Amino acid sequence: MHAAREHILKRxxxxxxxxxxxxxxxxxxxxxxxVWKHIQSLRQQGAEIIARSGxxxxxxxxxxSACTLKAHLHSGVIGRDIRILDETDSTNRQxxxxxxxxASEGLVIFARHQSAGRGRxxxxxxxxxxxxxxxxxxxxxxxxxxxxxxxxxxxVALHEALSALAPELRIKWPNDMLHHGxxxxxxxxxxxAEPGQVHAVVLGFGINLYAPADGWPADIRQPVTDLAxxxxxxxxxxxxxxxxxxxxxxxxxxxxxxxxxxxxxxxxQAHAASGQSVRVHDGKHYIEGIASAxxxxxxxxxxxxxxxxxxxxxxxxxx
Numbered sequence: 001m002h003a004a005r006e007h008i009l010k011r012x013x014x015x016x017x018x019x020x021x022x023x024x025x026x027x028x029x030x031x032x033x034x035v036w037k038h039i040q041s042l043r044q045q046g047a048e049i050i051a052r053s054g055x056x057x058x059x060x061x062x063x064x065s066a067c068t069l070k071a072h073l074h075s076g077v078i079g080r081d082i083r084i085l086d087e088t089d090s091t092n093r094q095x096x097x098x099x100x101x102x103a104s105e106g107l108v109i110f111a112r113h114q115s116a117g118r119g120r121x122x123x124x125x126x127x128x129x130x131x132x133x134x135x136x137x138x139x140x141x142x143x144x145x146x147x148x149x150x151x152x153x154x155x156v157a158l159h160e161a162l163s164a165l166a167p168e169l170r171i172k173w174p175n176d177m178l179h180h181g182x183x184x185x186x187x188x189x190x191x192x193a194e195p196g197q198v199h200a201v202v203l204g205f206g207i208n209l210y211a212p213a214d215g216w217p218a219d220i221r222q223p224v225t226d227l228a229x230x231x232x233x234x235x236x237x238x239x240x241x242x243x244x245x246x247x248x249x250x251x252x253x254x255x256x257x258x259x260x261x262x263x264x265x266x267x268x269q270a271h272a273a274s275g276q277s278v279r280v281h282d283g284k285h286y287i288e289g290i291a292s293a294x295x296x297x298x299x300x301x302x303x304x305x306x307x308x309x310x311x312x313x314x315x316x317x318x319x
Contacts, residue, residue, distance in 0.1 A: 004028050005038045009047065009059065009071035018056035042067055046084075064110075064238055072242035076249035078136055080106035087113045091135035092190055092204040099137050099192065099200035107137040108245060130210035130226065132241060136203045136248060140256070144193040147201055148298030149260050150252075151175060151189040154203045156266045157247040158185055161240070162207070165231040170272035173291070173300050173316050177207075178272055181318070182225035184208055203248070209237065260296055268294055273318055278302070282314040291316075 007028060011019055021032045028035065039049055039057065046065030050058045061068060066082040073079045081104065088094045088111045095109050111133045138150065155171045162177065162185070163169050172178045177185035185207040192199045208226040216224055227235070255263055268274050273291040280287050280302065287309055289302030300311045 012059035013071040018052050018058050020056035074246050077106040078249040079245050082108045085111045089115050091133050092202050095135040095137045095202045105139040109135045132207045138201045142198050147191050152267045153251050153263045154187050157251045159270045161244040161247040171270045172272050179225050179230050182223040184225050277319040280311050280314040280316045
C-alpha cells in the first residue's frame with residue numbers, strides 16, 4: 001500500500017476523534033488536495049472514511065475491508081496482500097490457485113460464504129454468515145515432512161488470539177479448538193511440494209463467531225459453540241481478524257528464527273488432553289491410552305498397555 005495511505009489509515013484507526021485534513025497534510029508534507037486524493041483512493045479500496053464538516057475525517061473501523069484490516073496489522077509477512085471475497089467454493093482452494101499463479105507469501109483470503117468449505121478427512125465445513133473463514137499462503141523453506149508443524153503453529157496462534165474472549169479455550173489434537181468440549185474452530189493445512197522441497201503451504205481456518213438464528217445445520221454431529229456465546233460480550237470482527245493475523249505472523253517469524261521447540265511447548269500446554277486418558281479412532285478401530293507426548297511431525301504418542309503407539313491421523317476423544 002502507498003505509504004501515505006497507510007499512514008492515513010493507521011492515524012484514523014488509532015484516533016477516537018476526527019483528524020483534520022490540515023493535520024494529515026502537515027504530517028505527510030502534502031497539500032490538503034493531496035490528502036483528499038489519498039482519501040478517495042482508500043474509499044475506492046473499501047475503507048469507509050467519513051468527512052465531518054469543520055472537524056475532519058473519521059474511519060468506520062467496523063467495515064470489513066482489506067485496507068481497514070491492514071490498518072490494524074503489525075508490519076510483517078502475513079497480510080501483505082489481503083483479498084476479501086463475498087463467496088468462493090473454498091478459501092483454501094482459492095489460495096492454492098493463487099499460489100500456482102505465482103502469488104507471494106503472506107497472501108490472506110477471507111470469504112463471507114464458502115459453497116464447498118472443507119474440513120479434515122474430506123469432511124464438509126459449514127461457512128455460515130456468522131463465521132470467519134480464512135486461508136493464508138506461506139512459502140517456507142522446509143522439507144515436506146515438517147509442514148505439519150505449521151498446522152500446530154496455527155493452532156497456537158488461534159489459541160493466543162481467541163483466548164482473550166474465550167479464556168478456557170483448549171486445543172484438541174489434531175486440528176480443533178474446543179471450549180468445554182464444544183468445537184469453536186477448525187484448521188485445515190494443505191501443501192504443494194515435491195520430494196525435498198515445499199512450494200506452497202495454505203493454512204486454512206474457520207471460526208464460529210455467532211450462533212445461527214435458525215440453529216446449527218442438522219448434519220453437525222458433535223457439540224459446537226460460538227465466540228459470542230462464550231464471551232457474553234460484543235466484539236469487533238475486524239479487530240479479531242487482525243489479532244489472529246498478527247499472532248500468526250508473530251509465531252511464524254519466531255518459528256523461522258527459533259525452530260519448532262517454542263511452538264511445541266505452547267501447543268502442549270494448551271492441549272486439552274496432555275497427560276490425559278484418551279481414545280483415538282484411526283479409521284478402523286479405537287486405540288486407548290495416555291496422551292504422553294507430541295512428535296515433531298504432529299503425531300500423537302499414546303502410552304498403552306502394550307507400549308507407546310504413534311498415531312499419525314485419527315479422531316481423538318477425551319475419556
